[in-house]
Amino acid sequence: MERIYIRDLRHSMDNSEAELNGWIQEVRKLKKISFLILRDSTGTVQVTLKPENIPDIDFITGVNRESVISVRGTVTKEGVAKSGIEVVAKSVKILNQAGTPLPLGITDPVEADFDTRLNNRFLDLRKPDKHLIFRVESSLLWGIRKFLMSNDFIEVHTPKIVAAATEGGADLFRVQYFEKNAYLNQSPQLYKEILISGGIDRVFEVGPAFRAEEHNTVRHLNEFTSVDIEMAFSDHNDAMKMLENAVRSGIQEVVDKNNESLELHGIHLKVPDVPFPRITYRDCISILEKEGQSVAFGEDFTPEQLREIGKKFPDFYFITEWPSSVRPFYTMPKPGDDEVTNSYDLQFGEKEITSGAQRVHDPELLEKRFRQKGLDPSAFEFYIKAFKYGMPPHAGWGLGLERLSMIILNLPNIREVTLFPRDRTRIVP
Ligand code: 4AD
């Protein structure tokens, strides 16, 4: 007999035999017959137990909630269940018994505090709304991947144990690498660029990035998933187009695959129109000055300032032409105006989702930029070398997958979209 998912039960299957596997969510004992609410990864269904079919009915109804079972039975249309479908069991096998009491309830109307939920993540994920988050994240990434693959990108994997900092010296996790010091990589940036010199032309990578940020906020993790691209013979405008279309394709895939479940949970997703608005860093300063704030050119915006700008742009938009002082050494200065750079952030309201830029491709300018940033180029020999023997102009970006998931699901904390978050105080589970 074939296993079927609860989601796939149909009225047309009336009287046919089915095998269902899952967890006992609830037991209801009546005088003669009893009911189980069986839950699998796709939904719940009522299973009717009759003593004439199930001789050990008392044993079955006595096992603890959340025990794992396999049910074989007859799909029945005119069941008393709300969905109009139930399964009348012919046999029930207990595959594994759950202990009691549960450290976290699955159906409790009042949600446990976040720490208890994360400490018992395996139970938390059995709740349909939590499970849905990770289905959405998976669809989102699949939509982005499909888009990039159809635009001639190839997926690559670069080292996470590295010898040099990518995004500046701070926020690095040190690791002991035999007799040497090494670090956990903050971004695949340098390796993506070396691959451009390797003639691969268009690369993307989905992988962990590590940041030893001390602060605990609702949008920072110490380990996050970075979706990165790099494209040759391209500038920042080409990379921005690729980005807005990748985001659009990701959200389209989420809608195509999950809309029914999302609607069920009251989430109405809209696929965004492209192109996204673009405003410059200097325009943002003007917006803030009109609101009576004075902003020094050359500094990052504070969270309060981004909130103010976000009020004007509540959806996706780009902030472009950031000052050189706040962008890493690899960022291309804007020709004719080198106080600013050919760089951008993709924002959603006040939240940053992506940073990107056209990169410096001239090795002499690159070494100059290292020195301007107070960095010693000799620590980056392996990287600069790739620029000396034929490096194409190139551009790219790095997108925080959790940030994007959090935004499209309108969740208040990045930990909600992270299976096992790593933050200042948490490395378990
Ligand atoms: O802005 P970031 O630091 O830029 C880079 O890593 C560049 N190498 C990207 C490039 O190609 N130029 O990080 C990129 C994105 C951010 O916009 C944010 O979405 C996410 O990664 N991110 C974090 N997400 C969660 N927790 C953190 N601590 C994050 N730090 C960055």
Ligand code: MG
């Ligand atoms: Mg950034």
